Amino acid sequence: MRKTTTTTLAAALLAGGAFAATGGSAQADILFWSTQAAPVEETQAMRGQVLSGFEEAVDYQATDDRGPWLTRIEAELQAGSGTIGLLGALHGEFVSLSDDLVDLSDIELGDVTVNATFQQLGMLGTGEQKYLPWMQATYIMAANRQALDYLPEGADINALTYDELIEWARVLAEETGGPKFGFPAGPQGLKHRFFQGYLYPSYTDSAVTEFRSPEAEEAWNKFKELWQYTSPSSTSYGFMQEPLLTEEVWVAWDHTARLADAFNQRPDDFVAFPAPAGPTGRGFMPVIAGVAIPRTAPDTEAAKALAAYMLKPETQVATLRATNFFPVVEVDLPDDMPASVRLSGQAIARMANADDANPSLLPVGLGEYNGKFNQVFVDAFERIVLAGQDVRQVLDEQGETLRSVMQDSGAPCWAPDEPSEGACPVE
Structure with missing residues (x-):
């Protein structure tokens, strides 16, 4: 049984195409495995403009094919251990993984105000915060x-x-x-x-x-x-x-x-x-993307710190520049953003935060x-x-x-x- 599991995991890693460049040593960086920002330009922007400010090294790997993304996660869950620290995906892509996601309710976000409606959706109908909203389009x-x-x-x-x-x-x-x-x-x-x-x-x-x-x-x-x-x-x-x-x-x-x-x-x-x-x-x-942590994450606390970093206002603005997805937290957009971002962003914020938002x-x-x-x-x-x-x-x-x-x-x-x-x- 152990041999079969190891083979399955190796196949999944190959399918995902996301071996970290660690020179044969154990995974040192936090692996951020995502279905978002998969185009080469966006992936590079995520690495160079968004994640470079985090206190620890992050290996951002993305695929717009949900199959390999899910296969790798499921293989690590089956093996009982893995290398993925943080997951990035759309709301619907987390639904089938709900039972295997760490509760993020204890993450300290400081004075950051997250959209309450989206945060509720991130509970996936449970009493736990299965994912934190990350970015949105609409x-x-x-x-x-x-x-x-x-x-x-x-x-x-x-x-x-x-x-x-x-x-x-x-x-x-x-x-x-x-x-x-x-x-x-x-x-x-x-x-x-x-x-x-x-x-x-x-x-x-x-x-x-x-x-x-x-x-x-x-x-x-x-x-x-x-x-x-x-x-x-x-x-x-x-x-x-x-x-x-x-x-x-x-x-x-x-x-x-x-x-x-x-x-x-x-x-x-x-x-x-x-x-x-x-x-x-x-x-x-709303087209909502979130961040979540699988129960097999090698360092849950480091992954939680990265999740909190993704919701900082300055990180949300950097993510907007990199992906054209809008913030899910209260933030003042800089004056140098394209007009479409400024105009749409204000409308999206008003709509998402309206008292009657549905x-x-x-x-x-x-x-x-x-x-x-x-x-x-x-x-x-x-x-x-x-x-x-x-x-x-x-x-x-x-x-x-x-x-x-x-x-x-x-x-x-x-x-x-x-x-x-x-x-x-x-x-």
């Missing part, structure tokens, strides 16, 4: 400053509701000669993420279970109202930065990376702000059914909004398709749905 709203003159009276752009957004879009359409709200509904647009992570959580506090609930019906009817005042060219939009720059639209929603060119080219002409809120909160979809995680555990899951929401949009079909009928039919996807994949629920035993149910 989707936000953007507007041409000209549009601000048409905001509904009393509306706060940093705390809009869906009703206020609809009224804003209506006034813009009626007073500027045509629809000025834009939505990435084209073939390359990320519209499914809007429905999964923004509209549904804001009206149903769910992404799956309440898919065909009365509250979901209300959500789709609200979006139909908004669509009346949406640019008809939206069905061709993939990246909203382009129609914002041409001023075909004045207000839009999209991923931060797909708004960056507009912010960078004309920073004085645009504002960034949080997504709207509905009856069950300000639904938004984050929805990226789908977890779907595997090969991920595309079919996304298609359920795309088909619902096309049938309800574009084809004008009956909302209740479409939700009932698409709900059955969603139920089959969840049962076939066996994926349990993820936030904001409550944890489930087995496949996430569709009521």
Whole structure:
């Protein structure tokens, strides 16, 4: 049995391609094994700009292939000892490892204020801090400053509701000669993420279970109202930065990376702000990466010190420069950051720290059914909004398709749905 375990571990190390250069001696550096910042430029920036300030030497090794990353971890867990000190990964990549992660609740962070919502997610439904949030990306709203003159009276752009957004879009359409709200509904647009992570959580506090609930019906009817005042060219939009720059639209929603060119080219002409809120909160979809420590870490205390270092404000800023992922702690961004970083960062912080923040995680555990899951929401949009079909009928039919996807994949629920035993149910 010992021989088999050793062979498995060696194979995993080779698959991960992450032997530390220690000249044949025992691992001396803290091995930071990550699925993030895997491109060569980002990996080099992590080593040279982010981790070089830590008190001990760190060997940062990254792969964007989750297979080798997980294989190496599992092999070390099976062997009962290992070389990995700190893990870096997305929320969903930690889920299957929950039982084998060290509780980080006792890490002293000093006066650092970590986003409470993300810190709660890092508990993975347990009573322990299984990972600490490390960095984030997400989707936000953007507007041409000209549009601000048409905001509904009393509306706060940093705390809009869906009703206020609809009224804003209506006034813009009626007073500027045509629809000025834009939505990435084209073939390359990320519209499914809007429905999964923004509209549904804001009206149903769910992404799956309440898919065909009365509250979901209300959500789709609200979006139909908004669509009346949406640019008809939206069905061709993939990246909203382009129609914002041409001023075909004045207000839009999209991923931060797909708004960056507009912010960078004309920073004085645009504002960034949080997504709207509905009856069950300000639904938004953060892409959360965290740091965790496997129970086989060779030096748990050193790994905890490194985890704490990753959350220092200055480290968070350095990480932003290296990866374009945003901080998860309260931090003032330097003035020399690109305009897209400054504008998006402020909007992300307001959205994530809002009292009514209601984050929805990226789908977890779907595997090969991920595309079919996304298609359920795309088909619902096309049938309800574009084809004008009956909302209740479409939700009932698409709900059955969603139920089959969840049962076939066996994926349990993820936030904001409550944890489930087995496949996430569709009521």
